[in-house]
Amino acid sequence: MAIRRNTGFAAAFLTTLLISASSFFVNADRVDYPSAAYPPNSWINVPVFDFSFWDSAGIRPILITGTFVCGFHCSNLQGNCLFAISIFQINTFDANSNSSPSTKIVWSANRNNPVKFRASLQLSEEGDLMLQDLDGTLVWNTNTTGKFVSGLNLTEKGNLVLYGRNNEMVWQSFDHPTDTLVPGQALVSGQKLTASVSTTNSSAGLYSLALINDSLIAFLEPDAQQVYFGPLKVEAHESGQHKVVYMNGRFDRFVLSPASASQFIQLGSDGHLRAYQLKESKWEQVSDLLINYTGACGSPLVCGEYGVCSDGYCSCPKAESNAAVVYFRQVSENHPDLGCKETISVSCKPSDYHSHSLLELKDFDYFYFVPHIENANRQKCKEACLKNCSCKAAIHRQQINSSVGYCFLLSKIFSFKRNVDNLHDYNSFSYIKVQNPPIFRAYRPSKGHMKAILGSTLGPILFILLVVVGMFSLWRNKNDSKDDKKEPQKYGRLRFTRFSYDYLCSMTENFSVKLGEGGFGSVYYGSLPNSTKIAVKRLDGTDRVKKSFLAEVETLGSVHHINLVSLIGFCAEKSHPLLVYEYLQNGSLDGWIFSRNPVCTLSWKLREKIIHDVAKGLAYLHDGCDQKILHLDIKPQNILLDENFNARLADFGLSKLIDRDQNQVLTTMRGTPGYMAPEWSSATITEKVDVYSFGVVILEILCGRRNIDRSQPEEEMHLLRLFTRKVEEGKLLELVDKFSEDMQSNGAEVVKMMRIAAWCLQPDYNRRPSMSKVLLAFAGYSIVEDNLSYDFLNLQAPRAIATPSNRAGTTTLALPSMLSGPR
Missing domain, CATH: 3.30.200.20 (Phosphorylase Kinase; domain 1)
Structure with a gap:
């Protein structure tokens, strides 16, 4: 049970234990637990082995309302406890039988960090709800200190709420869902459900279901672009806020049978979204919500890693041209859905590239697709994978009646699925990289002959090698000792x-x-x-x-x-x-603004927010530090997005620090072609080179295309030249991202932002604004200068740059979001 310590309201929450004269069991329905608590208050997770309903369920109750209980939930006798909310049905449990209590956790605060027995939950006088482990370590809290919290309440819908002096909501568990929704709960834009690792491990697993903008998607962590369901546009609400409400019998357009008993929706550890209902004292599945959209083979790991799914059945990839060679075997013959393993591991040494080949799977596809290489035939796609050490498989899609298609390179392999639904639209081939089995020569010399050959050939070679290795070791040890002495001095002052x-x-x-x-x-x-x-x-x-x-x-x-x-x-x-x-969940900005995947299309408000965030970060670097910090490589690949699309600048490998009273600095050329200001040609720069790069990024965000896009016609290849022409023609609206209806409908606001971009792109750096001035313009306190020049000359720095300018990776084959900085 949870022992409560209350300094002010103890009498209001004393519980009464009614002990039956004929039994040692404490019946859960005969214990009066409160539904609310008031600060200051605390509870300790103390096990009570009394064979009661709660003891059998592993629950130490704190608050109970209707069929919901909030408290410590422990999975074993050693502890491993969660502060959680579960849904229960008391009358389904018989203490004298072997049945298990029908409880199900629907929310937990510390799913990734279980606590031990004698851990404590505290509702502080300052208004913070805190979970501390046995040793006093803070595991979780609501961060509500100073928000005048007056009480904690578990509602009839199963929502744990901290409320203020006027009964206003300060914090609620519904805003922080785990893997489950209960009737009356909504998933709002920016929130997600994340499945558990397994039925016995509640830690966050691989699958997530999220509402992004106005669409519902299911994807594979940690990359929100690995979508296996959606985007499914949700119905609009009167409030204007995008959300999906789970009402009893309906989850947006998913219609369920009305429940006569307790019900919930859960994202399972296999990626399926299922509805459960209590029937005859057991939780039974009543619907698999995504299966009609994804099909039996739609889940990324339906057949495990390297598994092949066809009509819901799992097998391992086979070489049709050479059935005698077995490249893969099942991990478990009794459980084919656990996947397959390589019989010979693929090496990644340059000298071994010739020993790789590709196993072809005709008419097999993958759960998602990103076109890394366009206008590629199958041969070009295969060669790209063989030359790329990180590539483990390649997927080639080609439209019917087309000679070329698109190529997707995979660095990690999940399940392949037979392409059944789209056979009339495109042909699909999957190629898995395998290690060729060793080939032995037919001729084998006799032992005596072999000894003579080895003795006469290897003897002198080994002697020379020993001498060389010895001399190299002496030299290396000497230099290493010098470096070891320097290293503590070099890194000792760092706070990381x-x-x-x-x-x-x-x-x-x-x-x-x-x-x-x-x-x-x-x-x-x-x-x-x-x-x-x-x-x-x-x-x-x-x-x-x-x-x-x-x-x-x-x-x-x-x-x-x-x-x-x-x-x-x-x-x-x-x-x-x-x-x-x-780790920032939504990766780098380029994966969202340059993608043609509908799920990655950002709304105008999100794009505007990202632009503002980048401006704030740059303003801080230029004006908010002891020294000016010039980033020198601002581009979408170096702008990262967290789960709420808050933008953060990354990759400071080319940055330069200068004194605040220093107006200019002479330095070597650095940066990425296409984002470099014209003054780089003189090698004398100011912080305004970052402002110029920021202007380029604004245009890329608004137009949904790269500054230099070689897939476009020659007259539209360079975005800045196209921008100049559209200004002269008075047709700026034609530049707005055509793949986003929301951007088109907010065209007037987008064009205003384009004007700020032009201000930042002035060829004369003296006419560019500071980043602080840009922020004032966003807030309406500064006016963009008149008579802007739209003659954007020197569109990119000279190609003879021999510094890290080629980091952009324009010809490097990479994963969905190429980057030169962290993700």
Whole structure:
């Protein structure tokens, strides 16, 4: 049970335990638990082994209302407890039978961080609800200190609410859903359900269901572009806010049978969204909501990794041309849905590329598709995968009656599915990279002959090698000792956590989930033991990379702003320079504004918000620090988005710090072609080069296309030239993103923003505004200058730049969002 400690209202919440004379059991329906509590108050998670309903369910109640209970929920005798809300039915439990209590957790505060016995929940006098573990560690809180909270209430709908002095809502659990919705609960734009790892592990798993703008999508974490359901446009509400309300018997356009008993909707660990209802003391599935849209093979892991799904049945990929060679075997013969494993692991050494081949799966597709390469035939697609070490499979789609198509390169493989629904629209081929089995020569010399050959050939070679290796080891040890003495001085002053390479290998599962790649290396997804999600940037290269590494660590070590990415730590071991950032769920901006996937289309308000966020981050760098910080590589790939589409600047590897009284600085050319201001040709720059890049990014956001897009006709390839022409023709509205109806309907506001972009793009940097002035213009306190020049000359810096300017990755094959910075 949960022992409550109340300093002011103890008498109001004393519970009465009625003990039957004929039994040791405490019946749950005969205990009077409150539905509300008042600060200050606290409860301790103390187990009570009394064989009651709550004991059998592993629940230590704190508040109860109707069929909902709030309290500590423990899964074993060692603790492993959640502060949670569950739905229950008392009259379904018989203490004398072997039946299990019909309780189901519908919300939890600490799903990723279970607490132990004797953990405590506190409702402080200052208004904060806090969960602390046995050792006093703060595990979770509502962050409501100072908001004049007057009470805590569990409503009849199962919503845990902190309310203020006038009964206004200060905080509610409905705003922080986990994997379940109950009748009366809504999923609003920006919120998501995230499935548990499994039925026995409540930690956040792979699948999420989210409402983005006005559309419902289901996707695979950690990349919101890996969509396996949707986008499904939801019905509009009178309030104008986009939300999906779960009323008994209906979830937006999903119609369920009206429930006569308790019901809930849950996103399962297999990615299915199901409705459950209590029937005869058991929770039974009454509907699979997404199955009519996704089909039996639509879930990303329906047949596990490398699995092949056809009509709901799972198997392993087979080489039709050579059935004797077995490249994959099932993980479990009894459970084919657990996936397949390689019989020979694919190596990633350049010397082994010739030993790779591609196993073809005709008419097989993937649950999502991003066209990395356009106008590609199947041969070009296959060659791209074979040449790319990170590529594990390639998907080629080609419209019927077309000679070329689109190519999608995969760095991690889930389940393949037979293309049944779209056979009349396009042909689909999947190619899985496999390691060729070793081929042995027919001739084998006799043992005596072999010894003679080896003795006469290898003897002198081994002697020379030993001498060379010995001399190299002496030289290396000498230099390493010097470097080891320097390293503590170099990194000792940094305030970030220093990680070992082995530790980060473990946290990223040997760098298995690649988020993206750029000119300086690749970025991988990981998770720390406290469930903090991280993005690990693995730098590749020589002295230039070391300079970038130091520049990024030192810059982020001196600044802190909500619109700048947060650096958690780093690794500086030999040959392993790694940077560890907070993971931002929605990735880089380019994946949203350049994508033609309807689910990635951003509304005007979101685009405007992102532009404002970037401006705030730049204004802080230029005017809010002890020194001016010039970013020098502003582009969509270096703008990251969190789950609420708050934008943060990233990748400070090219940044430059200058004194506040210094107006100009002479430096080598750096940046990305297409975003570099004209004055770079003189190598004398100011912070206005960032303002110019910001202007380019504004136009890209508003127009939904790249500044330099070689897929466009020649006269429309360069966005700035096209912008100049449309200004002269008075047809700026034609530039607004044509793939977004919302952008088109807000054309007048978009054109106003284009004018600010033009202000930032003035060829004479003296006429460009400061970023602080741009913020004033957004707020209406500053007016854009008249007589702007639209003659945007020197559209990109000279191509002879030999510095990290080629980091843009315009020819590099990468994952959905290429980036040169962290994700």
